[in-house]
Amino acid sequence: MTDMFSGCRVLLVSTNYAPEHAGIAPYATLTAEHLAASGADVDVLTGMPHYPGWRVHADYRGRWRMVESRGGVRVHRRRSFVPTRQTALLRAAYEAGFLAHGSIRPPAARPDLVLSQMPTLAGGVIGGRIARRHRVPHVVVVQDLMSAAAAQSGIRGGGRVASVVAGVESRILRTAALIGVVHESFVDRVTAMGVPGSRVRVVPNWSHVTPPTGDRRAVRARLGWRDEEFVLLHAGNMGLKQGLEILVETARIAHRDTPRLRIVLMGDGSQRRHLEHLAADLPNLHFLPPAAHADFPDVLAAADLLALTQRASVGDMSLPSKLTSYFASGRPTVASVASQGGTAQEVRRSGAGVLVRAEDPVALHGSVVELMRDPDRSAALGARGPAYVRERLSLEAGLGRITAVVSEALAHSAREPEARPASDAR
Structure with missing residues (x-):
């Protein structure tokens, strides 16, 4: 230096x-x-x-x-x-x-x-x-x-x-x-x-996290995620602007229509208790405490798809810090955000995810199911994240x-x- x-x-x-x-x-x-x-x-x-x-x-x-x-x-x-x-x-x-x-x-x-x-x-x-x-x-x-x-x-x-x-x-x-x-x-x-x-x-x-290095199947086993499950993970703050109620409603739809979809919310924040209350009757939605810093990249990589959500009203006020970590993980992102905001711009530019209308659980569930059924597309999207990190982040x-x-x-x-x-x- x-x-x-x-x-x-x-x-x-x-x-x-x-x-x-x-x-x-x-x-x-x-x-x-x-x-x-x-x-x-x-x-x-x-x-x-x-x-x-x-x-x-x-x-x-x-x-x-x-x-x-x-x-x-x-x-x-x-x-x-x-x-x-x-x-x-x-x-x-x-x-x-x-x-x-x-x-x-x-x-x-x-x-x-x-x-x-x-x-x-x-x-x-x-x-x-x-x-x-x-x-x-x-x-x-x-x-x-x-x-x-x-x-x-x-x-x-x-x-x-x-x-x-x-x-x-x-x-x-x-x-x-x-x-x-x-x-x-x-x-x-x-x-x-x-x-x-x-x-x-x-x-x-x-991107301030290191690339994942752990054995993916071993990490999933430690977390209780079965091989046949498709895991949609949200990692990070559970605050107001994230509008995480959409993931509760998506889990409700999946409980009826897509039994192998497991939704996981990992982290903490002012809305966690509220979300736990809303999801109390949903066996396919699970909460995890924040991962240790050293484990965080491996947990992201153990998921099949990473969720990023914001309220429809959130436009140009912030750019979620979790996005850089998501890209580095090699997993694709599904972003339920305002289409014209900075978050949507960044997802489009990276090519590492798909965009969904904000606060629309039916559309979110549909996009997740499409990626579940097309593992080649999912893998291709995920691979673009680390490349984008190397080029720009x-x-x-x-x-x-x-x-x-x-x-x-x-x-x-x-x-x-x-x-x-x-x-x-x-």
């Missing part, structure tokens, strides 16, 4: 970080560790680990604040309120808690650059404040668009607060030196907030894009040390 950032101090702000291994945490963690390995002195300001279960991990309960070292990075943790349910009011309390505690005694050393990971507004606000205080560039990587999420995700009360969220979000982005978005479908919405297109960079997420390519954005912001700051975006003066 080079020392291209030697002598540079970077502060990364992200509510999620390792040991969380789902959602944005792997990207925040690998980014910070990559910058540290490239010579930077890196601090991270984050919360106590709690995702995707929305419960603070056992090893961190009762802690108010702490500093730990992980992968050559100093990690400053702040406790905040973690809701077990998702409503607009509880989400606001979650954001407010991190904003309040994260703003008290942040890492004291002056950074040369602040890098904020958003989907949380609080992290963007804190990062912007620290950057302005020290007159250093603020780079924001947008994983989810929070104003769109409030309107589209189905969170109770979200529509009423969407305009307030949009105002805060646009302020963060307009005052940032550079903005990275994880998919090109975000660009128009970001520029509509008043951000010049010249400050927006597309920085796609990468490799770790080296993803971290290279982040490196380029950080380098650009630092170079611009060195040329114009007093320059700030015009909107910062408002």
